[in-house]
Amino acid sequence: MRREGLDLYAADPAFVRRMRRLLGSEYGWAAEHLHRMGALAGGPVAACSVQAEAYPPELVRYDREGNRIDRVRFHPAYERMRELAYGSGIVALAYDERARPAGGRAPRVLVFGLGYVFSQAEQGLYCPICMTDGAARLVERYAEPEVRERWLPRLTARELDRLAEGAMWLTEKQGGSDVGANTTRAVEGPDGRWRLYGDKWFCSNLGAEVMMVMARPEGAGPGTRGLGLFLVPLHRGDGSRNAIRFHRLKDKLGTRSMPTGEATLEGAEGWLLAGPGRGFKAMTEMLNLSRLYNAVASCGAMRRACFEALEHARERTAFGRVLEDHPLHREVLADMVVRTEASTALVFETVARLDRMDRGIGSEDDRVLWRALTPLVKLHTAKQAVAVASEGVEALGGNGYIEEFPTARLLRDAQVLPIWEGTTNILALDLLLRAIGREGACDALARWIEQRLAAASERSTLLEAAGLVEAGFVAWREAVGDALALEGSPDVRYARGFAHRLARLCEAAILLDEAAADLAGGDARAQALALRHVARFVAGPDDAGLRPAPALEPPVWQALSRGTELALEAV
Ligand SMILES: Cc1cc2nc3c(=O)[nH]c(=O)nc-3n(C[C@H](O)[C@H](O)[C@H](O)COP(=O)(O)OP(=O)(O)OC[C@H]3O[C@@H](n4cnc5c(N)ncnc54)[C@H](O)[C@@H]3O)c2cc1C
Numbered sequence: 001m002r003r004e005g006l007d008l009y010a011a012d013p014a015f016v017r018r019m020r021r022l023l024g025s026e027y028g029w030a031a032e033h034l035h036r037m038g039a040l041a042g043g044p045v046a047a048c049s050v051q052a053e054a055y056p057p058e059l060v061r062y063d064r065e066g067n068r069i070d071r072v073r074f075h076p077a078y079e080r081m082r083e084l085a086y087g088s089g090i091v092a093l094a095y096d097e098r099a100r101p102a103g104g105r106a107p108r109v110l111v112f113g114l115g116y117v118f119s120q121a122e123q124g125l126y127c128p129i130c131m132t133d134g135a136a137r138l139v140e141r142y143a144e145p146e147v148r149e150r151w152l153p154r155l156t157a158r159e160l161d162r163l164a165e166g167a168m169w170l171t172e173k174q175g176g177s178d179v180g181a182n183t184t185r186a187v188e189g190p191d192g193r194w195r196l197y198g199d200k201w202f203c204s205n206l207g208a209e210v211m212m213v214m215a216r217p218e219g220a221g222p223g224t225r226g227l228g229l230f231l232v233p234l235h236r237g238d239g240s241r242n243a244i245r246f247h248r249l250k251d252k253l254g255t256r257s258m259p260t261g262e263a264t265l266e267g268a269e270g271w272l273l274a275g276p277g278r279g280f281k282a283m284t285e286m287l288n289l290s291r292l293y294n295a296v297a298s299c300g301a302m303r304r305a306c307f308e309a310l311e312h313a314r315e316r317t318a319f320g321r322v323l324e325d326h327p328l329h330r331e332v333l334a335d336m337v338v339r340t341e342a343s344t345a346l347v348f349e350t351v352a353r354l355d356r357m358d359r360g361i362g363s364e365d366d367r368v369l370w371r372a373l374t375p376l377v378k379l380h381t382a383k384q385a386v387a388v389a390s391e392g393v394e395a396l397g398g399n400g401y402i403e404e405f406p407t408a409r410l411l412r413d414a415q416v417l418p419i420w421e422g423t424t425n426i427l428a429l430d431l432l433l434r435a436i437g438r439e440g441a442c443d444a445l446a447r448w449i450e451q452r453l454a455a456a457s458e459r460s461t462l463l464e465a466a467g468l469v470e471a472g473f474v475a476w477r478e479a480v481g482d483a484l485a486l487e488g489s490p491d492v493r494y495a496r497g498f499a500h501r502l503a504r505l506c507e508a509a510i511l512l513d514e515a516a517a518d519l520a521g522g523d524a525r526a527q528a529l530a531l532r533h534v535a536r537f538v539a540g541p542d543d544a545g546l547r548p549a550p551a552l553e554p555p556v557w558q559a560l561s562r563g564t565e566l567a568l569e570a571v
Pocket of ligand 1: 168169170171174175176177178202203204205252255260416419420421422423424425426429
């Protein structure tokens with residue numbers, strides 16, 4: 001199949017169905033954006049992405065007269081990607097009150113749908129897009145009117161000459177997870193202006209115009225409670241360069257098209273958005289959004305790995321048969337597809353909750369679920385992305401390991417997904433101790449899972465699987481309860497395992513519900529997907545083959561691998 005010039009959205013019928021399902025009556029106008037992004041990601045963005053990776057950004061520290069200028073220089077291909085990405089409205093649509101034909105902002109489901117498609121072609125630039133969106137969200141919610149009016153239109157602009165990109169500066173040498181150890185200081189001058197002093201150790205999108213910075217105002221207490229949130233621009237109001245020094249760019253394993261560097265604030269002027277006591281809490285709003293971005297990027301990476309592996313398996317012959325006709329290889333590919341679609345289902349379920357809350361129609365259960373699902377989807381999908389991207393490399397054999405093929409880079413890019421925006425351990429602890437332990441997410445989860453299993457429990461073909469998920473959740477809840485029951489010192493050793501197990505159960509509940517709905521409409525594909533997911537990832541131990549998944553007969557395999565519908569008579 002010809003890959004260049006392909007509409008990556010149209011080439012993914014399973015995701016098209018997901019968008020239809022979630023966008024409902026809004027799908028018509030939203031589809032235009034999705035197809036446009038599909039064509040960009042399969043065409044010019046894909047081409048530019050290869051160039052931008054081959055010619056990564058450089059830090060230019062001096063001009064020819066020897067003056068420090070600390071500027072990041074990009075290859076024109078990266079600039080072109082920026083133009084295409086921001087021009088598509090990938091950030092702007094979420095803020096534009098005229099995005100919907102009937103008026104109002106675009107739903108996050110659409111904006112993240114665009115991200116899922118875009119990130120299949122380019123993971124590096126998706127990070128600045130994420131931080132620009134996050135900065136806009138904080139500015140809109142926390143900045144004084146004067147600051148908001150100055151920066152929000154620029155953070156949400158579609159044209160490069162007006163656009164101000166965002167960045168977030170938390171991590172310091174002594175700690176990324178332990179943000180409370182931050183030592184960057186903020187001093188309020190007699191003129192009422194804040195000046196920041198300190199080193200930041202990981203600064204992605206170095207050279208961005210708007211930094212969201214964590215710093216400790218003089219006299220504030222220790223830990224995260226003593227931190228304030230500041231907006232620090234790269235340039236002052238008069239156009240002069242703010243007192244920020246760039247030291248070097250990191251030599252990274254992946255996301256090489258995008259600069260991550262080290263910087264020092266040397267009395268840089270900034271605006272306080274939220275002071276001690278509120279600063280870190282405000283920052284978590286940006287982090288929560290970026291965790292969803294991370295999860296969407298993980299799904300995008302997985303989908304791309306599946307796409308490459310499936311295409312290859314249809315074309316490549318070994319031992320007299322195309323690869324996809326080898327039963328063992330077919331199982332491997334099916335697992336990749338199931339992991340990808342299950343992750344995507346859970347991520348967009350979480351995004352839909354964010355939409356409801358942003359529109360002010362979310363219930364308390366929505367809020368609690370969103371709170372628990374956000375760290376969950378970030379940590380779970382990131383690990384899935386690395387596993388699926390790795391399988392994608394192997395699925396292409398030796399070629400998969402060679403940089404001329406996209407799979408090698410996919411794996412390198414994916415490896416950062418479990419690290420930034422909170423590592424797997426940090427998020428597993430957040431889920432266990434805070435979302436579940438402190439905020440009591442178990443009850444809301446139980447109600448939601450029960451509700452999602454209701455329709456499947458009415459179907460003879462889904463009943464057993466629904467029962468397994470229900471029983472699995474009861475056992476999970478008991479184990480989590482035991483771990484938290486130890487007064488004062490909960491047993492956190494299995495926090496990761498708890499999280500991944502919960503993710504599998506939630507994924508299964510959604511897939512079974514969708515299976516029941518699609519069966520009613522005469523399509524059995526979602527059933528095949530859900531039953532395979534339960535057999536492989538809920539009921540049986542991974543890869544042991546002790547509990548065989550449903551057979552991959554030709555019509556089932558066709559539907560699973562191509563995302564197309566499956567007639568009821570075929571199963
Ligand atoms: C390419 C890249 C770009 C980045 N860009 C940015 C950026 O733009 N802005 C920014 O602020 N940061 C950025 N980061 C930093 C990133 O967010 C941190 O690296 C990450 O949060 C981990 O922090 P750390 O490196 O200090 O590791 P540590 O916090 O030292 O963690 C090391 C290991 O210990 C584990 N660990 C830590 N604490 C615990 C605990 N309590 N219990 C169990 N395990 C624990 C972690 O899970 C991890 O595996 C970037 C990182 C990378 C790799």
